[in-house]
Amino acid sequence: MPDSELETQNPVTAQPTGASHLRQELANWQARFDAQPPMVQRFLEAQGQQLAEKLIRADGPTQIRFTLPDRVRPEPAEAEQAVPPELREHLAGGLMERLARATLGRVLRQRLAELEQSPHRAVAAAAGLLRHATAVQLVTRLLPAGRTVRYDAAPGDEIPSLPVSGALEPESAITAAEARSSLLRPRDPRTAWPSHASD
Numbered sequence: 636m637p638d639s640e641l642e643t644q645n646p647v648t649a650q651p652t653g654a655s656h657l658r659q660e661l662a663n664w665q666a667r668f669d670a671q672p673p674m675v676q677r678f679l680e681a682q683g684q685q686l687a688e689k690l691i692r693a694d695g696p697t698q699i700r701f702t703l704p705d706r707v708r709p710e711p712a713e714a715e716q717a718v719p720p721e722l723r724e725h726l727a728g729g730l731m732e733r734l735a736r737a738t739l740g741r742v743l744r745q746r747l748a749e750l751e752q753s754p755h756r757a758v759a760a761a762a763g764l765l766r767h768a769t770a771v772q773l774v775t776r777l778l779p780a781g782r783t784v785r786y787d788a789a790p791g792d793e794i795p796s797l798p799v800s801g802a803l804e805p806e807s808a809i810t811a812a813e814a815r816s817s818l819l820r821p822r823d824p825r826t827a828w829p830s831h832a833s834d
Contacts, residue, residue, distance in 0.1 A: 654794050664767040670711035671704075671764065678704045683768030684776070690740050691773070698728030699743055701765065703750075709760035716757035725750070 668676065682701055689699050703723045706715045727746035728739055750762030786795035 654788070657794070664763065666711055667708070667760070668764055668767055670708050672706075672708075672715070675704045675707060679764050679768040680772070682765055683770075683772040686743065686765075686769045687772035687776070690743065690769075697739065698726060699739060700724070700726050701743075703758065703761040703765060707757055707761045707764060709756045716760075718757045718761050719755065722753075722755065722758050 668679070671679070686699065686701055703718050703725070705720075705723065706717050708715050725746060728742045744766075747762050747766045751759050751766070753759045753762070785799045787797050787799050788795045789797055
């Protein structure tokens with residue numbers, strides 16, 4: 636057999652790198668999310684937003700409640716499956732986790748991972764979709780600045796984690812050059828509106 640055929644059949648060389656694996660997983664979950672009915676998508680987005688907001692609060696709660704949707708498509712090509720009503724409401728965190736000083740993020744991640752291992756396919760898919768929706772909310776809606784950031788890998792690392800400054804980033808209004816200060820200066824609220832004292 637030629638060497639090129641051996642290389643293509645070798646499962647070790649066919650393994651994706653860390654970054655491409657994450658990219659592929661994101662694409663798979665996004666395809667599953669896009670295959671859901673619009674009402675289920677809005678429900679997951681709302682639950683994801685609530686979870687994301689609670690996760691970023693410094694003085695946040697020590698436990699968190701969430702609800703799975705009533706039905707999901709486990710795979711894009713499959714029919715919808717109902718999530719049993721008794722498996723929809725969940726609570727993560729509590730006294731034991733507080734005593735163990737576990738973070739709310741860790742507790743939520745652990746609870747969603749447990750649900751994703753459920754033998755009931757609809758529950759497992761709903762938990763994965765909720766985890767995806769929460770991550771999307773954290774990244775796209777709650778990160779500061781709202782700009783696209785490109786990352787490079789650290790030396791000896793496969794996953795890009797170091798932000799790269801772009802040449803097209805807007806200059807800060809605080810540190811901008813004096814020549815542009817007239818464009819960046821905030822308006823004085825006392826002079827922003829015309830006076831109607833002579834009416």
